[in-house]
Amino acid sequence: MSAPIDPTSTTAWAELDALRSALQPDLRGWFADDPQRVDRFTKQLVDLHVDLSKNLVDDEILAALVRLAEQTGVAERYARMLAGDHINTTEDRAVLHTALRRPVGISPELVVDGQHIDTDVHGVLDALSAFADKVRSGDWRGVSGKRVTHVVNIGIGGSDLGPVMIFEALKPYADAGIEARFVSNIDPTDIAQKTADLDPETTLFIVASKTFTTLETLTNARLARDWLWAGLIAAGAIEDADAAKTDAVAHHFVAVSTALDKVAAFGIDPANAFGFWDWVGGRYSVDSAIGLSLAIALGPDVFDELLAGFHAVDEHVRTTPLAENVPVLMGLFNVWYNNFLGAQSHAVLPYAQQLHRFPAYLQQLTMESNGKSVRWDGTPVTTDTGEVFWGEPGTNGQHAFYQLIHQGTRLIPADFIAFANPAYPLSDDGRDVHGLFLANFLAQTKALAFGKTAEEVEAEGTTGALVAARTFSGNRPTTSIFAPALTPSVLGQLIALYEHITFTQGTIWGINSFDQWGVELGKQLALRIAPAIEGDADAVATQDASTRALLEYYAQHRTR
Protein backbone atom coordinates (compact mmCIF):
# COMPACT_ATOMS: atom_id res chain seq x y z
CA MET A 1 0.00 0.00 0.00
CA SER A 2 1.47 3.29 -1.07
CA ALA A 3 1.77 6.14 1.41
CA PRO A 4 -1.16 8.54 1.29
CA ILE A 5 -0.66 11.81 -0.52
CA ASP A 6 -0.57 14.61 2.01
CA PRO A 7 -3.44 16.86 0.83
CA THR A 8 -1.79 19.90 2.39
CA SER A 9 1.24 19.40 0.13
CA THR A 10 -0.78 19.69 -3.09
CA THR A 11 -0.98 22.81 -5.21
CA ALA A 12 -4.77 22.58 -4.99
CA TRP A 13 -4.58 22.94 -1.21
CA ALA A 14 -2.48 26.09 -1.56
CA GLU A 15 -4.97 27.47 -4.08
CA LEU A 16 -7.85 26.72 -1.73
CA ASP A 17 -6.00 28.41 1.11
CA ALA A 18 -5.65 31.54 -0.99
CA LEU A 19 -9.29 31.37 -2.05
CA ARG A 20 -10.34 31.07 1.57
CA SER A 21 -8.35 34.16 2.51
CA ALA A 22 -10.05 36.13 -0.25
CA LEU A 23 -13.52 34.67 0.35
CA GLN A 24 -16.31 37.10 1.10
CA PRO A 25 -19.40 34.93 1.22
CA ASP A 26 -22.30 36.70 -0.44
CA LEU A 27 -25.01 34.32 -1.55
CA ARG A 28 -27.40 37.23 -2.16
CA GLY A 29 -24.91 38.88 -4.49
CA TRP A 30 -23.82 35.64 -6.11
CA PHE A 31 -27.40 34.75 -6.97
CA ALA A 32 -28.22 38.27 -8.15
CA ASP A 33 -25.15 38.52 -10.39
CA ASP A 34 -25.32 35.03 -11.82
CA PRO A 35 -28.71 33.86 -13.14
CA GLN A 36 -27.11 30.56 -14.20
CA ARG A 37 -25.80 29.72 -10.73
CA VAL A 38 -28.67 27.41 -9.84
CA ASP A 39 -28.42 25.51 -13.12
CA ARG A 40 -24.67 25.15 -12.91
CA PHE A 41 -24.73 24.00 -9.31
CA THR A 42 -27.67 21.63 -9.61
CA LYS A 43 -26.85 18.02 -10.43
CA GLN A 44 -28.89 14.92 -11.03
CA LEU A 45 -27.83 11.80 -9.17
CA VAL A 46 -30.08 9.04 -10.54
CA ASP A 47 -33.44 10.09 -8.99
CA LEU A 48 -31.98 12.67 -6.64
CA HIS A 49 -32.13 16.31 -7.65
CA VAL A 50 -29.19 17.84 -5.79
CA ASP A 51 -29.10 21.62 -5.50
CA LEU A 52 -25.62 22.68 -4.41
CA SER A 53 -26.14 26.34 -5.28
CA LYS A 54 -26.61 27.53 -1.69
CA ASN A 55 -23.10 26.46 -0.71
CA LEU A 56 -20.26 28.90 -0.03
CA VAL A 57 -18.54 27.85 -3.20
CA ASP A 58 -17.96 29.66 -6.49
CA ASP A 59 -16.58 28.36 -9.77
CA GLU A 60 -12.98 28.95 -8.78
CA ILE A 61 -13.36 27.17 -5.48
CA LEU A 62 -15.18 24.33 -7.18
CA ALA A 63 -12.40 23.93 -9.73
CA ALA A 64 -9.73 23.94 -7.03
CA LEU A 65 -11.64 21.35 -5.02
CA VAL A 66 -11.88 19.12 -8.07
CA ARG A 67 -8.12 19.51 -8.53
CA LEU A 68 -7.68 18.45 -4.91
CA ALA A 69 -9.62 15.25 -5.65
CA GLU A 70 -7.43 14.67 -8.70
CA GLN A 71 -4.21 15.33 -6.86
CA THR A 72 -5.11 13.04 -3.97
CA GLY A 73 -6.15 10.19 -6.26
CA VAL A 74 -9.85 9.88 -5.38
CA ALA A 75 -10.85 8.23 -8.68
CA GLU A 76 -7.89 5.84 -8.64
CA ARG A 77 -8.60 4.72 -5.09
CA TYR A 78 -12.27 4.20 -5.91
CA ALA A 79 -11.23 1.99 -8.83
CA ARG A 80 -8.95 0.03 -6.51
CA MET A 81 -11.76 -0.42 -4.01
CA LEU A 82 -14.11 -1.74 -6.72
CA ALA A 83 -11.42 -4.11 -7.94
CA GLY A 84 -10.98 -5.66 -4.49
CA ASP A 85 -7.54 -4.31 -3.56
CA HIS A 86 -6.87 -4.55 0.15
CA ILE A 87 -7.41 -0.86 0.84
CA ASN A 88 -8.40 -1.68 4.42
CA THR A 89 -4.75 -1.83 5.35
CA THR A 90 -4.93 -2.32 9.11
CA GLU A 91 -7.05 -5.43 8.66
CA ASP A 92 -5.48 -6.41 5.33
CA ARG A 93 -8.89 -6.72 3.68
CA ALA A 94 -10.64 -5.81 0.50
CA VAL A 95 -13.53 -3.34 0.81
CA LEU A 96 -16.33 -4.63 -1.34
CA HIS A 97 -19.70 -3.43 -0.07
CA THR A 98 -20.27 -2.22 -3.65
CA ALA A 99 -20.17 -5.89 -4.74
CA LEU A 100 -23.23 -6.61 -2.57
CA ARG A 101 -25.41 -4.69 -5.01
CA ARG A 102 -23.97 -5.73 -8.35
CA PRO A 103 -26.84 -7.15 -10.39
CA VAL A 104 -26.64 -10.68 -11.71
CA GLY A 105 -24.57 -11.18 -14.84
CA ILE A 106 -22.26 -8.14 -14.80
CA SER A 107 -19.24 -8.88 -16.91
CA PRO A 108 -16.44 -9.41 -16.19
CA GLU A 109 -17.17 -11.49 -13.14
CA LEU A 110 -15.62 -10.16 -9.94
CA VAL A 111 -13.04 -12.58 -8.56
CA VAL A 112 -11.02 -11.39 -5.58
CA ASP A 113 -8.44 -13.38 -3.63
CA GLY A 114 -9.71 -16.47 -5.43
CA GLN A 115 -13.32 -15.90 -4.34
CA HIS A 116 -16.06 -15.72 -6.97
CA ILE A 117 -17.70 -12.72 -5.38
CA ASP A 118 -20.76 -12.35 -7.62
CA THR A 119 -21.65 -16.02 -7.33
CA ASP A 120 -21.32 -15.98 -3.55
CA VAL A 121 -23.25 -12.72 -3.15
CA HIS A 122 -26.15 -13.92 -5.27
CA GLY A 123 -26.11 -17.33 -3.63
CA VAL A 124 -26.76 -15.70 -0.25
CA LEU A 125 -29.28 -13.25 -1.72
CA ASP A 126 -31.24 -16.12 -3.24
CA ALA A 127 -31.22 -18.02 0.06
CA LEU A 128 -32.28 -14.84 1.87
CA SER A 129 -35.18 -14.24 -0.51
CA ALA A 130 -36.30 -17.86 -0.34
CA PHE A 131 -36.29 -17.78 3.45
CA ALA A 132 -38.07 -14.42 3.56
CA ASP A 133 -40.75 -15.76 1.22
CA LYS A 134 -41.24 -18.80 3.43
CA VAL A 135 -41.78 -16.64 6.50
CA ARG A 136 -44.02 -14.20 4.65
CA SER A 137 -46.19 -16.92 3.13
CA GLY A 138 -46.55 -18.80 6.39
CA ASP A 139 -44.60 -21.85 5.19
CA TRP A 140 -42.16 -21.19 8.00
CA ARG A 141 -43.94 -21.55 11.31
CA GLY A 142 -43.13 -21.44 14.99
CA VAL A 143 -42.67 -24.60 17.00
CA SER A 144 -46.38 -24.79 17.81
CA GLY A 145 -47.42 -24.31 14.18
CA LYS A 146 -48.33 -20.61 14.30
CA ARG A 147 -47.32 -18.09 11.64
CA VAL A 148 -44.66 -15.51 12.39
CA THR A 149 -46.09 -12.09 13.18
CA HIS A 150 -42.92 -10.41 14.54
CA VAL A 151 -39.27 -10.59 13.64
CA VAL A 152 -36.89 -9.25 16.25
CA ASN A 153 -33.44 -8.32 14.96
CA ILE A 154 -30.84 -8.55 17.71
CA GLY A 155 -27.71 -6.67 16.72
CA ILE A 156 -25.83 -3.45 17.40
CA GLY A 157 -23.94 -0.82 15.39
CA GLY A 158 -23.90 -1.82 11.75
CA SER A 159 -25.96 -4.90 12.56
CA ASP A 160 -28.78 -2.70 13.83
CA LEU A 161 -28.66 0.90 12.64
CA GLY A 162 -29.14 0.14 8.93
CA PRO A 163 -32.00 -2.33 9.33
CA VAL A 164 -33.89 -0.19 11.84
CA MET A 165 -33.40 2.98 9.79
CA ILE A 166 -34.63 1.32 6.60
CA PHE A 167 -37.55 -0.40 8.28
CA GLU A 168 -38.72 2.91 9.70
CA ALA A 169 -38.23 4.60 6.32
CA LEU A 170 -40.03 1.99 4.26
CA LYS A 171 -42.74 0.87 6.70
CA PRO A 172 -45.46 1.79 4.22
CA TYR A 173 -44.14 -1.10 2.10
CA ALA A 174 -44.61 -3.68 4.88
CA ASP A 175 -47.33 -5.82 3.33
CA ALA A 176 -47.15 -9.24 4.93
CA GLY A 177 -48.54 -8.41 8.35
CA ILE A 178 -45.12 -8.92 9.90
CA GLU A 179 -43.66 -6.27 12.16
CA ALA A 180 -39.91 -5.88 12.62
CA ARG A 181 -38.45 -4.84 15.95
CA PHE A 182 -34.85 -4.11 16.82
CA VAL A 183 -33.04 -4.86 20.06
CA SER A 184 -29.55 -3.43 20.33
CA ASN A 185 -28.70 -2.04 23.75
CA ILE A 186 -27.30 -4.21 26.52
CA ASP A 187 -29.42 -2.06 28.84
CA PRO A 188 -31.93 -4.78 29.74
CA THR A 189 -34.71 -2.24 29.30
CA ASP A 190 -34.36 -2.59 25.55
CA ILE A 191 -35.17 -6.27 25.24
CA ALA A 192 -37.63 -6.18 28.12
CA GLN A 193 -39.71 -3.46 26.48
CA LYS A 194 -39.42 -4.77 22.92
CA THR A 195 -40.62 -8.26 23.89
CA ALA A 196 -43.16 -7.25 26.55
CA ASP A 197 -46.21 -7.56 24.30
CA LEU A 198 -44.92 -10.30 22.00
CA ASP A 199 -46.13 -13.86 21.76
CA PRO A 200 -43.18 -16.29 21.76
CA GLU A 201 -45.16 -18.68 19.55
CA THR A 202 -45.23 -16.12 16.73
CA THR A 203 -41.86 -14.43 17.20
CA LEU A 204 -38.77 -15.07 15.10
CA PHE A 205 -35.41 -13.78 16.36
CA ILE A 206 -32.61 -12.86 13.98
CA VAL A 207 -29.25 -12.72 15.71
CA ALA A 208 -27.24 -10.37 13.52
CA SER A 209 -23.55 -10.00 14.23
CA LYS A 210 -20.70 -9.87 11.78
CA THR A 211 -18.23 -11.28 14.30
CA PHE A 212 -20.71 -13.16 16.51
CA THR A 213 -18.59 -12.09 19.48
CA THR A 214 -20.25 -8.80 20.36
CA LEU A 215 -21.09 -8.70 24.06
CA GLU A 216 -24.35 -6.82 23.68
CA THR A 217 -25.71 -9.02 20.92
CA LEU A 218 -24.79 -12.35 22.45
CA THR A 219 -26.12 -11.30 25.84
CA ASN A 220 -29.40 -10.18 24.28
CA ALA A 221 -29.57 -13.37 22.22
CA ARG A 222 -29.28 -15.46 25.40
CA LEU A 223 -31.92 -13.31 27.11
CA ALA A 224 -34.19 -13.80 24.08
CA ARG A 225 -33.65 -17.54 24.17
CA ASP A 226 -34.55 -17.67 27.87
CA TRP A 227 -37.63 -15.52 27.20
CA LEU A 228 -38.65 -17.83 24.36
CA TRP A 229 -38.27 -21.01 26.38
CA ALA A 230 -40.04 -19.60 29.42
CA GLY A 231 -42.93 -18.28 27.30
CA LEU A 232 -43.37 -21.46 25.29
CA ILE A 233 -43.27 -23.64 28.38
CA ALA A 234 -45.73 -21.39 30.21
CA ALA A 235 -48.09 -21.52 27.22
CA GLY A 236 -47.82 -25.29 27.10
CA ALA A 237 -46.36 -25.04 23.59
CA ILE A 238 -43.29 -27.12 24.49
CA GLU A 239 -42.19 -29.34 27.32
CA ASP A 240 -39.47 -28.30 29.72
CA ALA A 241 -36.94 -30.69 28.18
CA ASP A 242 -33.65 -30.21 26.34
CA ALA A 243 -34.83 -31.71 23.05
CA ALA A 244 -37.95 -29.52 23.02
CA LYS A 245 -35.88 -26.44 23.77
CA THR A 246 -33.45 -27.22 20.96
CA ASP A 247 -36.35 -27.68 18.60
CA ALA A 248 -37.81 -24.35 19.72
CA VAL A 249 -34.54 -22.57 18.95
CA ALA A 250 -34.50 -24.15 15.49
CA HIS A 251 -37.98 -22.71 14.80
CA HIS A 252 -37.53 -19.30 16.38
CA PHE A 253 -33.88 -18.33 15.84
CA VAL A 254 -31.92 -17.61 12.71
CA ALA A 255 -28.61 -15.82 12.41
CA VAL A 256 -26.63 -13.56 10.11
CA SER A 257 -22.87 -13.57 10.50
CA THR A 258 -19.49 -14.03 8.89
CA ALA A 259 -18.64 -16.53 11.66
CA LEU A 260 -20.95 -19.46 10.98
CA ASP A 261 -18.97 -21.74 13.32
CA LYS A 262 -19.82 -19.45 16.23
CA VAL A 263 -23.48 -19.41 15.15
CA ALA A 264 -23.54 -23.19 15.43
CA ALA A 265 -21.85 -23.06 18.85
CA PHE A 266 -24.69 -20.79 20.04
CA GLY A 267 -27.15 -23.52 19.10
CA ILE A 268 -28.58 -22.06 15.90
CA ASP A 269 -28.80 -24.58 13.09
CA PRO A 270 -26.24 -23.56 10.40
CA ALA A 271 -29.00 -24.34 7.88
CA ASN A 272 -30.77 -21.28 9.32
CA ALA A 273 -27.77 -18.98 9.11
CA PHE A 274 -26.98 -16.49 6.38
CA GLY A 275 -23.40 -15.55 5.75
CA PHE A 276 -21.47 -12.55 4.58
CA TRP A 277 -17.77 -11.82 4.35
CA ASP A 278 -14.98 -9.97 6.09
CA TRP A 279 -14.73 -7.55 3.16
CA VAL A 280 -18.04 -6.00 4.21
CA GLY A 281 -17.60 -3.48 7.02
CA GLY A 282 -20.31 -3.52 9.69
CA ARG A 283 -21.48 0.00 8.87
CA TYR A 284 -21.55 -0.87 5.17
CA SER A 285 -23.46 -4.13 5.66
CA VAL A 286 -27.15 -3.27 5.49
CA ASP A 287 -27.26 -4.48 1.89
CA SER A 288 -25.81 -7.88 2.89
CA ALA A 289 -27.71 -10.61 4.72
CA ILE A 290 -27.78 -8.15 7.64
CA GLY A 291 -30.90 -6.87 5.86
CA LEU A 292 -32.76 -10.14 6.49
CA SER A 293 -35.33 -8.49 8.77
CA LEU A 294 -36.10 -6.10 5.88
CA ALA A 295 -36.45 -8.88 3.32
CA ILE A 296 -38.96 -10.54 5.65
CA ALA A 297 -40.99 -7.53 6.75
CA LEU A 298 -40.85 -5.53 3.50
CA GLY A 299 -40.35 -8.35 1.01
CA PRO A 300 -37.48 -9.53 -1.21
CA ASP A 301 -38.67 -7.32 -4.07
CA VAL A 302 -38.35 -4.21 -1.95
CA PHE A 303 -34.90 -5.38 -0.85
CA ASP A 304 -33.89 -5.89 -4.49
CA GLU A 305 -35.12 -2.41 -5.38
CA LEU A 306 -33.08 -0.97 -2.54
CA LEU A 307 -29.96 -2.72 -3.86
CA ALA A 308 -30.66 -1.41 -7.36
CA GLY A 309 -30.70 2.13 -5.96
CA PHE A 310 -27.32 1.60 -4.30
CA HIS A 311 -25.86 0.18 -7.49
CA ALA A 312 -27.09 3.05 -9.65
CA VAL A 313 -25.14 5.47 -7.45
CA ASP A 314 -22.05 3.23 -7.48
CA GLU A 315 -22.20 3.39 -11.26
CA HIS A 316 -22.55 7.17 -11.21
CA VAL A 317 -19.45 7.43 -9.05
CA ARG A 318 -17.53 5.00 -11.25
CA THR A 319 -18.39 6.59 -14.58
CA THR A 320 -18.89 10.31 -13.93
CA PRO A 321 -16.05 12.83 -14.20
CA LEU A 322 -15.05 14.30 -10.84
CA ALA A 323 -16.43 17.75 -11.65
CA GLU A 324 -19.92 16.29 -12.15
CA ASN A 325 -19.67 13.48 -9.66
CA VAL A 326 -22.23 14.29 -6.98
CA PRO A 327 -20.89 12.25 -4.02
CA VAL A 328 -17.37 13.43 -4.79
CA LEU A 329 -18.50 17.06 -4.97
CA MET A 330 -20.39 16.78 -1.68
CA GLY A 331 -17.34 15.17 -0.06
CA LEU A 332 -15.17 17.98 -1.41
CA PHE A 333 -17.56 20.62 -0.09
CA ASN A 334 -17.32 18.97 3.32
CA VAL A 335 -13.52 19.18 3.13
CA TRP A 336 -13.84 22.86 2.21
CA TYR A 337 -16.03 23.55 5.23
CA ASN A 338 -13.96 21.44 7.62
CA ASN A 339 -10.45 22.26 6.65
CA PHE A 340 -10.76 25.77 5.29
CA LEU A 341 -13.83 27.40 6.86
CA GLY A 342 -13.55 25.87 10.34
CA ALA A 343 -16.80 23.90 10.47
CA GLN A 344 -16.77 21.18 13.09
CA SER A 345 -20.11 19.58 12.45
CA HIS A 346 -22.55 18.84 9.67
CA ALA A 347 -26.31 18.67 10.05
CA VAL A 348 -28.50 16.25 8.10
CA LEU A 349 -32.11 17.38 8.19
CA PRO A 350 -34.60 15.08 6.49
CA TYR A 351 -37.99 16.60 5.76
CA ALA A 352 -39.51 13.15 6.09
CA GLN A 353 -40.57 11.67 9.39
CA GLN A 354 -39.87 8.24 7.89
CA LEU A 355 -36.16 9.15 7.89
CA HIS A 356 -36.09 9.88 11.61
CA ARG A 357 -33.30 7.32 12.15
CA PHE A 358 -31.27 8.43 9.12
CA PRO A 359 -29.03 10.87 11.04
CA ALA A 360 -28.26 8.16 13.61
CA TYR A 361 -27.40 5.77 10.82
CA LEU A 362 -25.13 8.37 9.24
CA GLN A 363 -23.38 8.98 12.52
CA GLN A 364 -21.94 5.48 12.49
CA LEU A 365 -21.26 5.56 8.77
CA THR A 366 -19.38 8.85 8.81
CA MET A 367 -17.90 9.07 12.29
CA GLU A 368 -16.77 5.47 12.74
CA SER A 369 -15.28 5.74 9.24
CA ASN A 370 -13.52 9.08 9.38
CA GLY A 371 -12.98 9.77 13.08
CA LYS A 372 -9.28 8.97 12.82
CA SER A 373 -5.99 10.68 13.74
CA VAL A 374 -3.65 8.43 11.80
CA ARG A 375 -3.49 7.70 8.11
CA TRP A 376 -3.58 4.34 6.39
CA ASP A 377 0.22 3.99 6.70
CA GLY A 378 0.16 4.70 10.44
CA THR A 379 1.51 8.25 10.17
CA PRO A 380 -0.38 11.17 11.76
CA VAL A 381 -3.01 12.96 9.72
CA THR A 382 -1.92 16.33 8.39
CA THR A 383 -5.20 18.16 8.88
CA ASP A 384 -8.47 17.94 10.79
CA THR A 385 -10.59 14.92 9.90
CA GLY A 386 -14.11 13.62 10.61
CA GLU A 387 -16.66 16.27 11.48
CA VAL A 388 -19.57 15.51 13.80
CA PHE A 389 -22.71 14.48 11.91
CA TRP A 390 -26.01 15.07 13.59
CA GLY A 391 -29.62 15.91 12.84
CA GLU A 392 -33.32 15.35 13.31
CA PRO A 393 -36.22 15.50 10.93
CA GLY A 394 -37.73 18.83 10.07
CA THR A 395 -39.93 20.44 11.13
CA ASN A 396 -39.20 19.11 14.64
CA GLY A 397 -35.63 20.42 14.53
CA GLN A 398 -36.91 23.89 13.63
CA HIS A 399 -38.47 24.11 17.07
CA ALA A 400 -35.37 22.85 18.82
CA PHE A 401 -31.89 23.60 17.47
CA TYR A 402 -32.30 25.58 14.24
CA GLN A 403 -31.85 28.77 16.24
CA LEU A 404 -28.16 27.94 16.52
CA ILE A 405 -27.83 27.15 12.83
CA HIS A 406 -29.48 30.46 11.89
CA GLN A 407 -27.88 32.83 14.37
CA GLY A 408 -25.14 30.99 16.28
CA THR A 409 -21.44 31.75 15.96
CA ARG A 410 -20.52 28.44 14.35
CA LEU A 411 -20.68 27.48 10.72
CA ILE A 412 -22.90 24.43 10.33
CA PRO A 413 -23.32 23.19 6.77
CA ALA A 414 -26.60 21.33 6.46
CA ASP A 415 -28.10 18.85 4.03
CA PHE A 416 -31.87 19.10 3.61
CA ILE A 417 -33.58 16.01 2.19
CA ALA A 418 -37.15 16.19 0.93
CA PHE A 419 -39.64 14.33 -1.25
CA ALA A 420 -42.23 15.69 -3.63
CA ASN A 421 -44.79 13.04 -2.67
CA PRO A 422 -45.70 11.87 0.81
CA ALA A 423 -46.41 8.32 1.93
CA TYR A 424 -49.60 9.58 3.56
CA PRO A 425 -51.32 12.35 1.56
CA LEU A 426 -53.55 14.09 4.07
CA SER A 427 -55.31 17.40 3.84
CA ASP A 428 -56.32 19.84 6.50
CA ASP A 429 -59.37 21.86 5.68
CA GLY A 430 -58.64 21.46 1.97
CA ARG A 431 -54.94 22.25 2.34
CA ASP A 432 -52.35 19.65 1.39
CA VAL A 433 -50.40 19.07 4.61
CA HIS A 434 -47.35 17.73 2.79
CA GLY A 435 -47.24 20.95 0.76
CA LEU A 436 -47.17 22.92 4.00
CA PHE A 437 -44.36 20.67 5.22
CA LEU A 438 -42.36 21.32 2.05
CA ALA A 439 -42.94 25.06 2.37
CA ASN A 440 -40.96 24.80 5.61
CA PHE A 441 -38.09 22.98 3.91
CA LEU A 442 -37.90 25.71 1.25
CA ALA A 443 -38.27 28.50 3.80
CA GLN A 444 -35.44 27.21 5.97
CA THR A 445 -32.89 26.84 3.19
CA LYS A 446 -33.87 30.28 1.91
CA ALA A 447 -33.55 31.92 5.33
CA LEU A 448 -30.18 30.28 5.94
CA ALA A 449 -28.80 31.37 2.58
CA PHE A 450 -30.15 34.88 2.27
CA GLY A 451 -30.86 35.94 5.84
CA LYS A 452 -32.54 39.21 6.73
CA THR A 453 -30.68 42.51 6.86
CA ALA A 454 -31.01 45.16 9.57
CA GLU A 455 -32.67 47.43 6.98
CA GLU A 456 -35.27 44.79 6.24
CA VAL A 457 -35.92 44.35 9.94
CA GLU A 458 -36.27 48.11 10.44
CA ALA A 459 -38.56 48.38 7.44
CA GLU A 460 -40.95 46.13 9.36
CA GLY A 461 -41.05 48.69 12.17
CA THR A 462 -38.55 47.15 14.57
CA THR A 463 -36.25 49.60 16.37
CA GLY A 464 -33.43 49.68 18.91
CA ALA A 465 -31.65 46.64 20.27
CA LEU A 466 -34.27 44.34 18.84
CA VAL A 467 -33.02 45.04 15.34
CA ALA A 468 -29.78 43.15 15.90
CA ALA A 469 -31.59 40.29 17.61
CA ARG A 470 -33.94 39.94 14.65
CA THR A 471 -31.27 40.16 11.97
CA PHE A 472 -30.09 37.05 10.15
CA SER A 473 -26.63 37.08 8.60
CA GLY A 474 -27.44 34.54 5.87
CA ASN A 475 -24.57 32.84 4.02
CA ARG A 476 -25.21 29.68 6.00
CA PRO A 477 -24.60 26.86 3.55
CA THR A 478 -27.08 24.17 2.66
CA THR A 479 -27.48 21.44 0.07
CA SER A 480 -31.02 20.51 -0.94
CA ILE A 481 -31.64 16.92 -1.98
CA PHE A 482 -35.07 16.51 -3.51
CA ALA A 483 -36.57 13.29 -4.90
CA PRO A 484 -39.98 12.34 -6.25
CA ALA A 485 -40.78 10.00 -3.34
CA LEU A 486 -39.11 7.91 -0.66
CA THR A 487 -39.08 4.65 -2.59
CA PRO A 488 -36.76 1.71 -1.81
CA SER A 489 -34.54 2.66 -4.75
CA VAL A 490 -34.34 6.30 -3.68
CA LEU A 491 -33.40 5.23 -0.16
CA GLY A 492 -30.65 2.98 -1.55
CA GLN A 493 -29.41 5.96 -3.57
CA LEU A 494 -29.34 8.18 -0.50
CA ILE A 495 -27.38 5.68 1.57
CA ALA A 496 -24.87 5.06 -1.23
CA LEU A 497 -24.52 8.82 -1.69
CA TYR A 498 -23.34 9.22 1.90
CA GLU A 499 -21.12 6.14 1.70
CA HIS A 500 -19.28 7.72 -1.20
CA ILE A 501 -19.14 11.16 0.41
CA THR A 502 -17.47 9.46 3.37
CA PHE A 503 -15.05 7.63 1.07
CA THR A 504 -14.12 10.85 -0.74
CA GLN A 505 -13.33 12.68 2.49
CA GLY A 506 -11.39 9.72 3.91
CA THR A 507 -9.31 9.42 0.75
CA ILE A 508 -8.44 13.12 0.70
CA TRP A 509 -7.38 12.94 4.33
CA GLY A 510 -5.38 9.75 3.67
CA ILE A 511 -7.29 7.69 6.22
CA ASN A 512 -8.58 4.16 6.15
CA SER A 513 -12.35 4.65 6.45
CA PHE A 514 -12.94 0.94 6.93
CA ASP A 515 -11.47 0.03 10.31
CA GLN A 516 -12.66 1.10 13.78
CA TRP A 517 -9.89 0.47 16.29
CA GLY A 518 -11.17 3.38 18.34
CA VAL A 519 -14.02 1.30 19.75
CA GLU A 520 -11.77 -1.48 21.05
CA LEU A 521 -10.31 0.01 24.23
CA GLY A 522 -13.68 0.66 25.83
CA LYS A 523 -14.81 -2.89 25.02
CA GLN A 524 -11.69 -4.37 26.66
CA LEU A 525 -12.02 -2.20 29.74
CA ALA A 526 -15.71 -3.07 30.15
CA LEU A 527 -14.78 -6.74 30.33
CA ARG A 528 -12.15 -5.96 32.98
CA ILE A 529 -14.50 -3.77 34.99
CA ALA A 530 -17.34 -6.34 34.92
CA PRO A 531 -15.87 -8.40 37.82
CA ALA A 532 -15.42 -5.20 39.83
CA ILE A 533 -19.10 -4.43 39.32
CA GLU A 534 -19.83 -7.85 40.78
CA GLY A 535 -17.80 -6.86 43.86
CA ASP A 536 -14.50 -8.64 43.17
CA ALA A 537 -12.15 -6.73 45.52
CA ASP A 538 -9.02 -7.47 43.44
CA ALA A 539 -10.70 -6.17 40.30
CA VAL A 540 -11.80 -3.05 42.19
CA ALA A 541 -8.28 -2.47 43.51
CA THR A 542 -6.78 -2.33 40.02
CA GLN A 543 -9.04 0.55 38.96
CA ASP A 544 -8.12 4.23 38.96
CA ALA A 545 -9.35 6.45 41.79
CA SER A 546 -12.30 7.90 39.90
CA THR A 547 -13.54 4.51 38.72
CA ARG A 548 -13.12 3.09 42.24
CA ALA A 549 -15.22 5.93 43.64
CA LEU A 550 -17.94 5.33 41.05
CA LEU A 551 -17.90 1.60 41.87
CA GLU A 552 -18.25 2.52 45.52
CA TYR A 553 -21.25 4.72 44.72
CA TYR A 554 -22.78 1.83 42.79
CA ALA A 555 -22.16 -0.61 45.64
CA GLN A 556 -23.85 1.76 48.09
CA HIS A 557 -26.88 2.49 45.94
CA ARG A 558 -27.72 -0.76 44.21
CA THR A 559 -30.79 -2.32 45.75
CA ARG A 560 -30.50 -5.78 44.23
Ligand code: F6P
Ligand atom coordinates in the same frame (compact mmCIF):
# COMPACT_ATOMS: atom_id res chain seq x y z
O1 F6P B 1 -18.19 -1.60 18.15
C1 F6P B 1 -18.12 -1.29 16.82
C2 F6P B 1 -18.56 -2.41 15.94
O2 F6P B 1 -17.49 -3.24 15.69
C3 F6P B 1 -19.16 -1.85 14.67
O3 F6P B 1 -18.23 -1.51 13.73
C4 F6P B 1 -20.07 -2.95 14.28
O4 F6P B 1 -21.01 -2.51 13.33
C5 F6P B 1 -20.67 -3.31 15.60
O5 F6P B 1 -19.60 -3.19 16.50
C6 F6P B 1 -21.31 -4.65 15.70
O6 F6P B 1 -20.42 -5.68 15.39
P1 F6P B 1 -20.95 -7.13 15.03
O7 F6P B 1 -21.80 -7.04 13.83
O8 F6P B 1 -19.70 -7.94 14.81
O9 F6P B 1 -21.73 -7.66 16.21
